[in-house]
Amino acid sequence: MKASAEIRRPRENLTQKVTGILRERIETGALRPGDKLPTEQGLIAEFGVSRTVIREAISGLRADGLVEPRHGVGVFVLDRPAPASGLEMLRGSLDRLSSIIEILELRTATEIEAAGIAAERASPAQQARIREACAEITRAVSRGERAEAADFAFHLTIMEATNNPLFPEFLQFLGQRTIPRSQITSTVPEGYLERIQAEHMSIVEAIAAGDVERARSAMRTHLRGSLVRYETLLRSIR
Numbered sequence: 001m002k003a004s005a006e007i008r009r010p011r012e013n014l015t016q017k018v019t020g021i022l023r024e025r026i027e028t029g030a031l032r033p034g035d036k037l038p039t040e041q042g043l044i045a046e047f048g049v050s051r052t053v054i055r056e057a058i059s060g061l062r063a064d065g066l067v068e069p070r071h072g073v074g075v076f077v078l079d080r081p082a083p084a085s086g087l088e089m090l091r092g093s094l095d096r097l098s099s100i101i102e103i104l105e106l107r108t109a110t111e112i113e114a115a116g117i118a119a120e121r122a123s124p125a126q127q128a129r130i131r132e133a134c135a136e137i138t139r140a141v142s143r144g145e146r147a148e149a150a151d152f153a154f155h156l157t158i159m160e161a162t163n164n165p166l167f168p169e170f171l172q173f174l175g176q177r178t179i180p181r182s183q184i185t186s187t188v189p190e191g192y193l194e195r196i197q198a199e200h201m202s203i204v205e206a207i208a209a210g211d212v213e214r215a216r217s218a219m220r221t222h223l224r225g226s227l228v229r230y231e232t233l234l235r236s237i238r
Helices: 002-006 008-028 040-047 051-063 086-090 097-121 124-142 148-160 166-174 192-208 212-237
Strands: 067-070 074-077
Touching (some): 008 040, 008 051, 040 051, 051 067, 051 148, 097 212, 124 192
Antiparallel strands (some): 067 074
16 A cells, blocks of 8 residues: 555655746746647657646646646736735745645635535536546546646535535635645655545535535534644655
8 A cells, every 4th residue: 555655755846846847938938928838749759758748847837837738729828916905915825834834724714604605506517517627636636646727626516506606716825835745845744635535525515405504514624634734644644
């Protein structure tokens, strides 16, 4: 079982490496707003990695509001918005454990209510997107990935299902780095991702049933559990 857990580390390190290089090019101006990124095949050739790694890297940059894929055209660098409020200080501050916990607490306060609203308002199509986003996490884990991008996308679909645009905008502002395991490079403990996914499924089923209180409770269990798990995880790798 230990060997299977170790398989997850190389791909995740490659994804982080590619993401970091592309982010640096954007932030230093080597890639400017409006520039088109090299094609998927071009990036595969440049970095010597798989299509999956490139797609995960692009998903991470998109979640952080740095790029925008345009169907049939390519991936383009976005303008970096000027700070709109004091919340801008949250960006780039996730290098401290205390900061990550603070972000998780903020997400907990928002996403518990969002889950309840989604259970009340989600259309059948939105429920299907939530279920598919959850299934994508399962597929990513089965490929030996840590599935940060898929996890973030899952939570984003729930925010979108509130049918209040401020909810998804808020989560997109915080970005994919708010998924705790995206802040570590070590292999996650055996069974960690499976436990998280079981919690995701509880949220999915509650929203599909239109059960507002159960949806809130399932999201509360998931995010508050993440606070405890992350502290434990950090202690285990020190």
